[in-house]
Amino acid sequence: MFDERAFWVSSPGSGELRPESVPEPGPGEVLVRTLHSGVSRGTETLVFQGRVPENQWASMRAPFQAGDFPAPVKYGYLNVGVVEQGDLTGKTVFALYPHQTRYVVPKDSVTVVPDGVPAARAVLTGTVETAVNAVWDANPQVGDRITVVGAGMVGSSVAAILAAFPAADVQLVDADPAKKAVAEALRIDFARPEDATEDRDLVIHASANPAGLARSLELLRTEGTVVELSWYGDRPVPLLLGENFHSRRLTIRSSQVGGILPQRGRTYAERLRLALELLRDDRFDALLTGRSRFDELPGIMPRLADGSLPALCHVIDYPDGN
Incomplete structure (x- = not known):
């Protein structure tokens, strides 16, 4: 004992x-x-x-x-x-x-x-695993214009993975201007919400702020998709769905690490090992x-x-x- x-x-x-x-x-x-x-x-x-x-x-x-x-x-x-x-x-x-x-x-x-993979960096494994699952759920295509809203642990991990996607245009968006340093370290573009590029194919939202979700919808092109990664706990989330949501046929899709798309054909253990392999990147x-x-x-x-x-x-x- x-x-x-x-x-x-x-x-x-x-x-x-x-x-x-x-x-x-x-x-x-x-x-x-x-x-x-x-x-x-x-x-x-x-x-x-x-x-x-x-x-x-x-x-x-x-x-x-x-x-x-x-x-x-x-x-x-x-x-x-x-x-x-x-x-x-x-x-x-x-x-x-x-x-x-x-x-x-x-x-x-x-x-x-x-x-x-240094031991201290490996503590990110669970977060990068969440990001891997989000990318699987988002199903980006070659050359997509993609925005990640929220430069926290999960959002930054998603952006780092997507930055290596072929011909993708990736922008990381956060209200905190200090997060620009994170984007620079990840070698991806950064913008404040009010300056973010619009007409995006795909937006992944991870700010855990209802205002971030609302802005994510504004950034989409017609028929675009927001993948919602934020978990709000007991907090209500007001959202205006009467403006462009219907007229531009937008989609909000939930992503949660507890489930893997069946068509991925991967186990949880395989997803975890993949996250650790990605963490070789300094x-x-x-x-x-x-x-x-x-x-x-x-x-x-x-x-x-x-x-x-x-x-x-x-x-x-x-x-x-x-």
Whole structure:
């Protein structure tokens, strides 16, 4: 038995480190010592604030979540560590596990991080996996004019993937002018919402702001599609659908990482491995915008949740990590 620590949301808007008893791994299991975890400023901060609607409690459970919404709950899904016991001993792996110093999971629940992907960058795996799924759902065509609205973790990851699409014209749009630096690091065009290029074939919306969704519809050409990636928690989303929505025959399509289009013919494990392969690209380092020690996490989470600590992906470093 190992005496470890984990981060728990003790009540909405408040968190603490709690002791965890971790057993020796059994057959088919691995013991992982965490090197880094990542805090998503989207879903995870909504969970921290207690803003998961009750009718979504079951569908929003993380794979290794402990406790129940709204709190106390141990929640998270961006974890990179090194296997200390089990068949993969010595391997660096990614797991959809919360913020915890060590943990035991089935061997099939971890994915080996390939050579050429630094452990800290690998915390983005879950986010890039979401972006891969969004691109599959969007089904872009060669030469498409594509706009991504919202330069957060997911939106920037989508833009980075689409930037490599043949002959695509990709623009990243965000209300924060500081996000231009992210677009430059990803080597793609940037615009403020009011200056964004119109007449687009495809717009992928990831700002989690109703105004961003409204602007996304304005940017489309006739018969164009908005792929909606934002999750709003318990927040209502007003949207005017009486103007150009009908006359220009626009489409809003939902994309969510929990489902893969059947026609893709891919498993969740294959999608996760693809995300890790994409992370060989060092442009993704632009999404890692801050680092803190694990013991600082109870004080960091409120600042990430209320926006007083700006971040895309905030990396948490663990004792003995590298």
